[in-house]
Amino acid sequence: MSNGLVSGQAVSEITYIHIHECDHFSIGIFCFPAGRTFPLHDHPGMTVLSKLLYGSLYVKAYDWVRDENSSPRTNGLAGTVIDGIFNAPCEPTVLFPRSGGNIHSFTALAPCAILDVLSPPYSDDYGRPSTYFLDHPIPSLPGYALLEEREIKLQYDLVVTGAPYLGPPLDIAEEEEDVC
Numbered sequence: 001m002s003n004g005l006v007s008g009q010a011v012s013e014i015t016y017i018h019i020h021e022c023d024h025f026s027i028g029i030f031c032f033p034a035g036r037t038f039p040l041h042d043h044p045g046m047t048v049l050s051k052l053l054y055g056s057l058y059v060k061a062y063d064w065v066r067d068e069n070s071s072p073r074t075n076g077l078a079g080t081v082i083d084g085i086f087n088a089p090c091e092p093t094v095l096f097p098r099s100g101g102n103i104h105s106f107t108a109l110a111p112c113a114i115l116d117v118l119s120p121p122y123s124d125d126y127g128r129p130s131t132y133f134l135d136h137p138i139p140s141l142p143g144y145a146l147l148e149e150r151e152i153k154l155q156y157d158l159v160v161t162g163a164p165y166l167g168p169p170l171d172i173a174e175e176e177e178d179v180c
């Protein structure tokens, strides 16, 4: 990064810099070397703000095709919401529990970093696990795909290393921390 916290050119694996987590939200930065893909995954019941900090990124994002009252799914028909390239500087994107491309994948076209704010954060205990998917495009139905849950073994199928956050401390007021 330009401020010297992490050299995007230097990471050889997807690298996660954890900044903050409480019950209500989490903040972190993913750094990608060129060519690396973070596979298709969902964000159950979550709102996520993503900001490409530098570099170039191919994003594919889907939302489930379902009626309003159906429960979360792990297999089925999904509609394409994003299928394109982002080059920094660009506007942040926001996804919601049922819209905005809740299921997405990232492929770094050049070394890049993404600031991610998740609210609420992932939690197995509260029914918000991360599920991974394969997408099968439907030739006769452009813009749609069948998504199929897949098993991902972390650090084997998907390698993510950690790096410390070395930036300024977050200014979180005590009362906000109590809420967190």
Ligand SMILES: [Fe+2]
Residues within 6 Å of the ligand: 041, 043, 104
């Ligand atoms: Fe994500």
